[in-house]
Amino acid sequence: MREKKKEISFKGYRESERRSERLLVVDDEPQIRELLSDYFGTMGYMVSTARDGEEALSKFEPGLFDCVISDIAMPKIDGKELLKRLRAKDATVPFLVITGFPSVEGAVETIKGGAFDYVTKPLHVEDLLIKVERALYTRQLESSVKASGERLRRLMTIIPVILALAVVLGIVWKQF
Numbered sequence: 001m002r003e004k005k006k007e008i009s010f011k012g013y014r015e016s017e018r019r020s021e022r023l024l025v026v027d028d029e030p031q032i033r034e035l036l037s038d039y040f041g042t043m044g045y046m047v048s049t050a051r052d053g054e055e056a057l058s059k060f061e062p063g064l065f066d067c068v069i070s071d072i073a074m075p076k077i078d079g080k081e082l083l084k085r086l087r088a089k090d091a092t093v094p095f096l097v098i099t100g101f102p103s104v105e106g107a108v109e110t111i112k113g114g115a116f117d118y119v120t121k122p123l124h125v126e127d128l129l130i131k132v133e134r135a136l137y138t139r140q141l142e143s144s145v146k147a148s149g150e151r152l153r154r155l156m157t158i159i160p161v162i163l164a165l166a167v168v169l170g171i172v173w174k175q176f
Contacts, residue, residue, distance in 0.1 A: 019044040021136055026056040026070035026082065027098065032123070036069060039125045040132070053077025053085075062090040067135055069128070072099045072110070080113060087114045092142070094135035098123065 023045050025036045033049045040047045048065070050056035054076040056068070068086060072079035083095050097110050097118040107118050116135045119128050 020046070021066040022046045022048070022064065023132070024048050024050065024056060024060065024065040024068045024070075026050045026053065026068065026074070026079070028052055028071060028074040032071070032098070035123070035125070036128070040129075043129060045132075053079065053082035056082055057085055060086060060089060062093075065093060066139070067094045067096065067132055069096045069098065069132070072097055072106075073101070080110070083110070083113050083115055092139060094132075094139055096128070096131055096135060 023040055025033055025040070025047060026049070027033045027036070028051055030051075033051070037047045037049050048059060050059055052074045053070070056070065057077065060068075070079045070082055074082075077085070079097055079099075083097070086093065086095060091114075094116040095114060097115045098121060099106060099110075099118060100121040102118075102120040110118050116138070117131045119131060
């Protein structure tokens with residue numbers, strides 16, 4: 001007797017909230033890819049999937065994705081190697097790791113390698129959502145700080161010019 005496939009639906013939950021963030025979900029397990037794609041899709045994210053690191057590398061371009069969620073253990077190119085190669089292409093994109101073999105050493109190694117955070121299996125999609133939102137918020141803050149720093153540098157460069165012009169205008173004004 002065949003078991004009936006359990007259908008999971010997230011319809012109606014925050015469906016009206018449309019977001020512009022794009023996620024890349026990389027996992028060799030089709031059920032995990034589908035679960036995450038459906039879940040984040042109903043949360044308003046635009047989601048692309050890849051079955052392994054090789055396919056992810058072919059889809060990834062700097063600026064195309066706002067966050068990458070990847071399994072560690074995959075054929076061809078594993079999650080650690082994918083992280084390393086993506087960092088070479090785009091050092092700012094948040095990378096979250098999914099692992100079925102959690103260990104403190106593995107987590108530390110992954111974070112040192114540039115991952116934003118890691119999640120253990122079995123997955124709790126609500127926890128993963130919180131980590132994705134935190135990663136995106138952190139990236140946005142870092143971008144804002146960088147932009148503010150650039151504005152400050154421009155302002156600091158123009159202040160001496162304005163002061164010099166004021167002195168010259170003051171001298172010219174006194175002559176009339």
